[in-house]
Amino acid sequence: MKSTIFLTLISLWLLGACTPLAQYQGNAGAATKVLRNIDYAYEPQIKTVVVRPAYGDPQAFLEPAVTRLGQWNLMLEFDDLHTARDNYYIRLVHCNRDWTKSDLQDLDFMTDFNELPINNAEFSVDTYIPYVHYWINLPAVKLPGNYLVVAYRGGDKNDIILSKRFMVYDTRVSFENERNLIGAGNIASLNQQINFTLSYKNLDIINPLESVNVAIRQNQRWDNIATDIKPSFVREIEKQLEYRFFDETKMFKGGNEFRFFDIRSLNSPGRNIASVNKMTKPVDVFVARDKSRAGEAYSQYVDYNGGFIPANLDYNSESFNNYANINFTLASKSLPGDVYVTGKFSQWNLDEQNKMTFDSAHQEYQATVLLKQGWYDYQYVVKSKTLPPYYLEGSHFETENSYEIFVYYKAFQPRADLLIGYIRLEKNER
Template sequence: MKNWITATLFIFVLSAYNLPHHLSSPTYQNKKLVYKDATYEPEIRTVQLYPYTGNANAVLSPSVATLNNNNLLLEFDDLVQAPENYRVKIIHCNSDWTPSRLRSLDYLYDYNEFNIDNYQLSVDTKLSYVHYKFKIPSLKVPGNYLLVAYRGTDESDIILSKRFMLFNSLVSINLLSDLTGLSSNNRLNQQLDFTIDYNDYPLQNPMENVSIVIRQNQRWDNAITTLRPNFIRENINQLEYRFFNYENNFKGGNEFRFFDMRSLRYPGQNVQRANINTRPTLIDLMIDKPRIYQPYTQYDDLNGEYFIANSDTGNGSVQSDYVTVRFHLKASKVNGEVYVIGEMNNWNLQDRMNYDEVSGLYNGEMILKQGYYDYQYYIKGDTLRSNYFEGDHFQTENEYEIFVYYKPPTSRSELLIGYGYYEMNPSR
C-alpha cells in the first residue's frame, strides 16, 4: 500500500492526466497478466528494455541478446515520491507467447524472485518520480521470455510485463533479396525471402517443428507468425522461404513523424510551443496533415522508437520532466477511430484522438517524458486501411528481424536457435 504522500500525488496525477475512472483508486484489484509489453498502473511510465552497451543509441536496439552474452537492462519510472519494494520474476514462453512447460529451475540459475534494488529519485522536476534499473539475470535456455515486475511479495500485484528474447546461433539465415524493397510483388509492400541452413544442427521434421516469426520495427502487433517453408532440401539441410502470394509481405509504410522535446526552454523540431508555466509543462506539436498523396521523402527516423534526453540539464534519466504533449491532425473526419501509436505506448490503441468539427482537427494528448519521439496516426475502422493518413512506399527504410524457433521432439518448449536483424532501404 502506498503511503499517504504517494496517494496524494497519485490523485493529483489522475486529475492532471485525465485517466479513466476505473483507474481512479490507488488500490488495484484483479490484475490479469497479459503475455505482452504492458503496464498495470498509470504511475508506471517509460518502460524500456534493451541491450546495455554504454552506447547512447543502444536504447533503440531490440530487446534481444545471445544466451551467453545477456546484457539486457530494464528501466522504468514510477510517478511517486518515495521508492517501493519491487520484485521481478521471469517466465519462459513459446514462439506464440504462451508459457512453456519448463519449470523455473530448468531455465534459471537462481530462485525466480529478484529484487529491484537500483533506483534514483528525480531531481528538480515538476512531477516527482523514482527511476528504476534492473539487469536481466543469466539464463540457461534460449527462447522467448516475459519479465514480470510486481509489488512486495504479492505476485498478483503486477506493475509491468516486458518481453525479451535470448538466442543461440545454431542455424544460419541467408537472405535471397537485396534489402532494397524491390523484390515485392506490390510496390506498396516489402518482403524478405530467405533460406535457413542447418548443417551444424540437425532438425527433425522441420515442417512441423520449426516456427518462423518476422517482425517489422520491433512491433508485435503486425508480426508474421504463420510461415512454413515452401521447399525443404534435405540433401543440403536447407529450408527455403520464398513466397509469391504476399504471405511474407509487410506494408512499406512511411518514415515516422517525430518531435524533439529534449529542451523545454528552447523547443525543438515539430514543437509549436511549450508552456512552462503549467504543471506539468504543456507541449503543443505542430499541426500535422495526411501524407497519403504526398511523394515519398527519405529522412532518418527512429523506426517508431524513442529515447529519453534532456539538453537543458544533461541528465536524461532523473532530470527529464514529464509533460503533457498535445497532438493535432488537420484532416476530414473519417469513418473510424484515430489513434496515436508508437513504441512510446507499445503500439497499443489506447490514445484515441477526438475530432473538433469547428477547427477540422483531430486532437489528442499523452503524458511523456522529456526526449525525442517517433509516432504515426492509426485508423481503426471498416472502410480505410489503418495507415491511411501515412501512406505506403516500398522505398521506406524499415528494420526487420527474423526469429527461428525449434521444438526438439523430446523438449517441453520451443528454443530460439537463430536470429537475424536487417535494414530495408538503409539510408546510412
C-alpha cells in the same frame, strides 16, 4: 462535558480503525490484476518502460530487447511517478512462440531463484512531476526462447505493475539473405518482401515443415508481426529451408518514414514543436499540426524507425528530465474507425492512453500523452474495418525499415519453443 469527550474519543477510534481497512482494500484490488503476456503497464503512474542493452550509449534505447544466449546484457528500467521509493521485484516467465506461457518450470530455464529485488533507484530532481527511476539487470537463463519479465510490488506476485517481452536466441541455424523479388504493379509501390534461406546442418530435425516456425518483425513492432511462416521449399538432403514470399499477403507494407519531434529542451524546444506552455504543471507541449500523408510522394529523411531516446539538454543530469503533456493534432475529416498516435513510446499498443478524439469544430483529431523529455518518433494508425492501418501515412517500398527474423524450433526435450536463430536486416539502409 464527559459525554462530549467520550464521543470525541469514540470518533477518533473509529477513524483510526478505518486506516488498516483502506490498506487491505488496496492490496485486495491488486489481486484483480490479470497478467498479460504483452508489453504493458498495469498502473497509470508507471511510465517509460524499456528493456535495452545495458550500456551507456543513448542509442541503446533504439536497440531491440534481444540478446544471445550467454550474453546477459539486457536491463529493465522504468519510472514510477511517486515521491517515495517502493519495494519492487521481478520474475521471468518462459513463453511459447505465440507468447502463451510454456509448460516449463522455473528450474528448467533459470540458473538462480526466480525472484529478484530491484535495488537500483534514483529520485528525480526539481521536476514538475516527481518520480523515482528504477533499473535492474535481467538474470541469466539456460534456454533460448521468448521471455516475459514481470515486475510486482512488495513480493506480492499478484500486485503486478508491468510486463515486458524480451528474447534470448541461440545460433543453431545460419541465414542466407537472397535478392528480393518485387511483384508488379501497385503491389511493388506499397510493399517490401524478404527472401532468405535457413541452413540447419547442425540440427537433426525430423519434420522441419511442422517443427520449425518463423516470425518476422518490422521496426520492433508487435501490432503487425508476421508469425507461423512456413518455408516455400524444403531441401532435406542439403538441410535447408527456403523462404520466398511472392504474394502480397506475405509481404510487409513499406509504410512511411516516421514523423518526429524534439523535446530534449523545454527552454529551447526543438524541431516540430509549435509551442510550449510553461504556465501549466506539468508543462503543455504542442506538436506542430499534422496532416494526412496519403497520396503524397515518398520523402526521404532519417528517422529512428519509431523509437525514442530520453534526453535532457537543459541540464547535464538525467535526474532533471521532466515529464510533459504532449498534445498531438491531426487535420482530418472524421474516419470510419479509431485513430491512434503510436510508436515505441506507447509500446505499440493501441489503447485508451494513445487513442485520439475527433473535434468536429476544428476538423481534427486530438490526443494528449504524458511523455518524458527526449526525441520521439511517431505515426498515426487507423483501426478500421474498411481502411488500412497506414491510411493516414501512406506506404512506399522505398521506406527505410529494420526487420528481424526469429526462428523457433519445437524440441522433444525440453518440450518448448526454442529460439534457435535470429538476424536483423535493414531494408533500404542509407
